[in-house]
Amino acid sequence: MTIRRRRLGSVTVAAGALLVGCASGEPATAPVTTPLTIDIRIANGEVSPANTRTDAQVGQHIVVRVDSDAADELHVHSAPPHTFPVAAAAGQEFGFTVAVPGQVDVELHHLGRTVTTLLVRP
Structure with a gap:
C-alpha cells in the first residue's frame, strides 16, 4: 500500500508542476519554421502556377515572389x-x-485566377 501512495504522490506532484507552468501567464512559443517561398510568373495573360495546393503552418513567414509583365493585385484571403x-x-x-x-x-x-490555396495547419 505504501508503494501505491508513493506513486500517487509522484503523479500528483508532477501534475501540479504542469499546472503551475501552464498558469504562469507566459505565452506559448511556437516552433520556428522555415519560410515558405512561392514563385509566380505572369506573362501574356497567363499565370504559373495556377490552382495548386501548398502546405503552410500558422505563423509561418510566407514570401511570394512575382515576375509580371502586367499590373495586377495579389489577394491573400486570410484573416486579416x-x-x-x-x-x-x-x-x-x-x-x-x-x-x-x-x-x-x-x-x-485582375486576372481572376487562383494561384494557390494554402492549407494552413496549426
Missing part, C-alpha cells in the same frame, strides 16, 4: 486579409503570415 500591388516588373517580393488555420486562397484580382 492581405492585398499587394503587383507592378509590371520582375523580382517583386511580398511577405505575410497567416494566424488562423484553414484554407487560404492566394489569387490575382
Whole structure:
C-alpha cells in the first residue's frame, strides 16, 4: 500500500508542476519554421502556377515572389486579409503570415485566377 501512495504522490506532484507552468501567464512559443517561398510568373495573360495546393503552418513567414509583365493585385484571403500591388516588373517580393488555420486562397484580382490555396495547419 505504501508503494501505491508513493506513486500517487509522484503523479500528483508532477501534475501540479504542469499546472503551475501552464498558469504562469507566459505565452506559448511556437516552433520556428522555415519560410515558405512561392514563385509566380505572369506573362501574356497567363499565370504559373495556377490552382495548386501548398502546405503552410500558422505563423509561418510566407514570401511570394512575382515576375509580371502586367499590373495586377495579389489577394491573400486570410484573416486579416492581405492585398499587394503587383507592378509590371520582375523580382517583386511580398511577405505575410497567416494566424488562423484553414484554407487560404492566394489569387490575382485582375486576372481572376487562383494561384494557390494554402492549407494552413496549426
